[in-house]
Amino acid sequence: MKKLELGAVSAIxxxxxxxxxxxxxxxxxxWWTSGSExxxxxxxxxxxxxxxxxWTDMPVAGGGxxxxxxxxxxxxxxxxxxxxxxxxxxxxxxxxxxxxLADISSVAEAEGWGDVLPASIAGHMKCxxxxxxxxxxxxxxxxxxxNADVLEANGIxxxxxxxxxxxxxxxxxxxxxxxxxxxxxAWQDATVFEAVALGILGAEGFRKAFVELDEAxxxxxxxxxxxxxxxxxxxxxDPNFPGRDWNLATAMVMNGEAAFQIMGDWxxxxxxxxxxxxxxxxLCASVPGxxxxxxxxxxxxxxxxxxxxxxxxxxLAKLIVGESFQTVFNxxxxxxxxxxxxxxxxxxxxxxxxxxDMAASADNGSLLPSYAHGxxxxxxxxxxxxxxxxxxxxxxxxxADAVQQLAAAIANSL
Amino acid sequence: MTKWLEHHLPKLVLxxxxxxxxxxxxxxxxxxxxxxxxxxxLLPKYDIHGFIQxxxxxxxxxxxxxxxxxxxxxxxxxxxxxxxxxILAILLDQNIRTEGAIRTIYLYPMALSMIVTGTAWKWILNxxxxxxxxxxxxxxxxxxxxxxxxxxxxIYTIVIAAIWQSSGFVMALFLAGLRSVDTEIIRAAQxxxxxxxxxxxxxxxxxMAPIFLSxxxxxxxxxxxxxxxxxALTGGGPGFASDLPATYMYAMAFSRGDIGxxxxxxxxxxxxxxxxxxxxxxxxxxxxxx
Numbered sequence: 001m002k003k004l005e006l007g008a009v010s011a012i013x014x015x016x017x018x019x020x021x022x023x024x025x026x027x028x029x030x031w032w033t034s035g036s037e038x039x040x041x042x043x044x045x046x047x048x049x050x051x052x053x054x055w056t057d058m059p060v061a062g063g064g065x066x067x068x069x070x071x072x073x074x075x076x077x078x079x080x081x082x083x084x085x086x087x088x089x090x091x092x093x094x095x096x097x098x099x100x101l102a103d104i105s106s107v108a109e110a111e112g113w114g115d116v117l118p119a120s121i122a123g124h125m126k127c128x129x130x131x132x133x134x135x136x137x138x139x140x141x142x143x144x145x146x147n148a149d150v151l152e153a154n155g156i157x158x159x160x161x162x163x164x165x166x167x168x169x170x171x172x173x174x175x176x177x178x179x180x181x182x183x184x185x186a187w188q189d190a191t192v193f194e195a196v197a198l199g200i201l202g203a204e205g206f207r208k209a210f211v212e213l214d215e216a217x218x219x220x221x222x223x224x225x226x227x228x229x230x231x232x233x234x235x236x237x238d239p240n241f242p243g244r245d246w247n248l249a250t251a252m253v254m255n256g257e258a259a260f261q262i263m264g265d266w267x268x269x270x271x272x273x274x275x276x277x278x279x280x281x282x283l284c285a286s287v288p289g290x291x292x293x294x295x296x297x298x299x300x301x302x303x304x305x306x307x308x309x310x311x312x313x314x315x316l317a318k319l320i321v322g323e324s325f326q327t328v329f330n331x332x333x334x335x336x337x338x339x340x341x342x343x344x345x346x347x348x349x350x351x352x353x354x355x356x357d358m359a360a361s362a363d364n365g366s367l368l369p370s371y372a373h374g375x376x377x378x379x380x381x382x383x384x385x386x387x388x389x390x391x392x393x394x395x396x397x398x399x400a401d402a403v404q405q406l407a408a409a410i411a412n413s414l
Numbered sequence: 415m416t417k418w419l420e421h422h423l424p425k426l427v428l429x430x431x432x433x434x435x436x437x438x439x440x441x442x443x444x445x446x447x448x449x450x451x452x453x454x455x456l457l458p459k460y461d462i463h464g465f466i467q468x469x470x471x472x473x474x475x476x477x478x479x480x481x482x483x484x485x486x487x488x489x490x491x492x493x494x495x496x497x498x499x500x501i502l503a504i505l506l507d508q509n510i511r512t513e514g515a516i517r518t519i520y521l522y523p524m525a526l527s528m529i530v531t532g533t534a535w536k537w538i539l540n541x542x543x544x545x546x547x548x549x550x551x552x553x554x555x556x557x558x559x560x561x562x563x564x565x566x567x568x569i570y571t572i573v574i575a576a577i578w579q580s581s582g583f584v585m586a587l588f589l590a591g592l593r594s595v596d597t598e599i600i601r602a603a604q605x606x607x608x609x610x611x612x613x614x615x616x617x618x619x620x621x622m623a624p625i626f627l628s629x630x631x632x633x634x635x636x637x638x639x640x641x642x643x644x645x646a647l648t649g650g651g652p653g654f655a656s657d658l659p660a661t662y663m664y665a666m667a668f669s670r671g672d673i674g675x676x677x678x679x680x681x682x683x684x685x686x687x688x689x690x691x692x693x694x695x696x697x698x699x700x701x702x703x704x
Contacts, residue, residue, distance in 0.1 A: 073457065242562070
């Protein structure tokens with residue numbers, strides 16, 4: 001009897017303790033598992049713990065997030081979604097349509113996210129008007145990187161038009177330097193393609209083609225010109241490019257084997273890690289043309305049961321968009337903060353240029369989502385475009401044929 | 415009780431695996447067939463929309479390339495592996511002294527995973543690192559062997575690596591077949607003064623027909639399910655020039671959130687397997703009934 005009483009008392013004690021505090025708990029699914037990325041996540045983990053939360057880490061490596069998405073699908077289908085998941089762009093809306101995302105508007109409004117995030121980026125974080133995801137960073141995709149010594153030795157400045165780029169590349173080729181370091185993987189072909197498209201179609205044309213999938217723009221003469229420029233670029237890469245990883249292409253620029261690389265700002269991390277200095281050893285500029293293509297990492301919040309889980313979710317959302325995390329995380333990752341009011345004192349000159357361009361392009365409406373990195377379109381449509389781009393780049397397909405196939409492939413993917 | 419147990423024990427023992435096969439093989443085939451008729455994207459949905467996914471599949475250029483590659487790869491891989499395996503087996507069958515060692519050497523590639531084979535051949539065939547660079551280093555400046563980075567030839571590099579991996583295994587099959595041929599007949603033929611090559615073409619090889627069939631079935635299913643080799647060797651590239659149906663299905667299901675499309679491609683792959691396996695099963699069962 002005595003024993004039973006004791007048991008009952010301690011059970012009550014346990015229950016009340018659980019109710020009273022509702023200690024924040026979060027299970028976070030992400031695929032930031034490599035060096036600098038893992039370090040960046042650890043920052044968030046530490047901050048979460050300092051605020052009294054219990055973090056359950058669920059890193060799923062492999063396949064650029066494909067493996068993590070498979071894990072997520074299995075978790076959601078079994079009715080046991082993680083608290084927060086690294087998701088981005090239209091994928092957030094796709095999951096919302098499956099009816100599994102949570103509403104975190106209360107946190108977002110209390111923290112004033114609407115005022116500190118650029119409107120087009122905030123748009124990705126909202127599901128039918130309510131906030132459902134928290135942005136972590138902004139990667140700029142349309143960067144062109146160059147080896148400063150190689151350019152100087154050949155008397156070349158950073159190109160500001162594609163014609164200038166072609167002229168510079170021809171000159172470099174004659175001098176025995178590989179003009180463009182490139183890795184022949186579908187996503188890298190797509191990265192170069194969208195940079196070219198932004199330059200030739202302009203911001204409005206880019207939006208029409210790759211956000212609205214406007215058929216007239218997709219089959220226009222300007223689009224033929226984009227493929228023509230891709231064909232020209234194909235002549236500027238070395239014959240051994242297929243299958244090369246992007247960081248090996250970056251290394252070619254670093255050691256002077258190649259002059260330029262068109263790649264997102266994660267390439268900067270490679271330069272910095274090798275001890276190169278921006279502005280001295282390597283140069284950064286936006287690719288010819290006006291606009292800013294962003295690739296924003298974010299965490300989508302899934303519908304979870306239990307007060308502790310919901311408390312964890314709110315705390316996590318608050319910390320992610322908080323100033324200190326946005327600064328520390330992006331210093332580690334090489335990107336720039338998603339919120340525009342963060343002091344950039346500790347950031348390098350390329351990040352300053354990126355932040356300045358982001359603010360300017362947000363004002364004139366040329367702040368655009370990257371299609372190649374899954375920000376502008378859903379997987380099936382983006383994939384259909386990439387299929388055509390990479391098939392054109394890796395064969396002798398004519399630009400007119402490519403444009404026709406582009407329209408057909410998009411129609412087929414809808 | 416013991417009588418009952420004696421009577422039912424075999425069924426009881428087999429029941430779990432029978433149920434498992436029923437659910438995990440045939441159940442999931444049926445599930446995939448169902449999903450292939452829906453508009454499923456990110457998650458499976460169950461409202462039937464007819465054959466829309468198959469229409470999309472056959473309109474897709476990439477699927478076209480993948481199917482063509484499968485036929486090209488399958489034919490070359492099966493034919494060359496069998497011919498090479500047979501020649502190796504016949505040569506090994508000449509009562510040579512080091513047969514054990516040589517047999518192990520030829521069989522050894524089979525022990526490697528396709529990922530290892532693919533990665534090794536990726537380096538060997540890379541123009542900047544492998545054969546081309548080596549031969550150029552010897553002074554043949556114009557030597558060219560760029561199949562790996564040439565969209566028209568990339569699929570043949572997969573054929574090369576797959577043959578390297580499997581022909582030793584085919585050799586072992588054929589060697590067992592050669593050893594099982596009745597030596598009395600061969601000796602009788604030799605007494606009659608029939609040349610050795612005639613002995614092979616007229617007596618030994620025809621009597622190995624069942625072995626050919628088994629080798630064909632094993633190789634053809636290896637060809638159809640080829641996935642890891644492509645991923646490791648070319649990644650489906652350049653572009654999607656060396657895609658196979660299995661890599662197409664993976665891309666649709668796991669990278670693009672297009673489950674309906676993946677399901678329909680899986681059904682077509684199964685149909686290809688059936689067109690090969692069903693005649694085989696049919697002939698096997700008919701023989702047993704005689």
